Amino acid sequence: MTAVIFASNNVSQEGANKFQEFIKIMLDSDPSELYLQQIEKNAESESETSGLGLLTMINDYSAKIGWKFEPRLGSPDTIAVTTVVQITV
Numbered sequence: 001m002t003a004v005i006f007a008s009n010n011v012s013q014e015g016a017n018k019f020q021e022f023i024k025i026m027l028d029s030d031p032s033e034l035y036l037q038q039i040e041k042n043a044e045s046e047s048e049t050s051g052l053g054l055l056t057m058i059n060d061y062s063a064k065i066g067w068k069f070e071p072r073l074g075s076p077d078t079i080a081v082t083t084v085v086q087i088t089v
Contacts, residue, residue: 001089008082016069016079022051023067031058054083063087 011019026034040059042050057063064086072078 003087003089005085005087006082007085008080009020010078010080013061013077013079015058016081017054019067019081020069022049026054028083031055035059050081057085 028081035052038050038052038055042052054065058065066084068082068084070082072080
């Protein structure tokens, strides 16, 4: 059985850019190593975004994750970000 979860949020263009940078790092890194790096980074600073939820799903549940970034009509500075997570249960 496969569970598919969709979550959508609106973010600023700057927030979308930062998230896309994190996604690139995540795709180019070993998930276990990046998870530990993020824990250490969060302990050292008061970051508002950690990425630990995504990394936990990948590490603990072998989740497959995808993203869609779309400009919001009528709100050019806002980006709709949809995250899709697929987990086999």
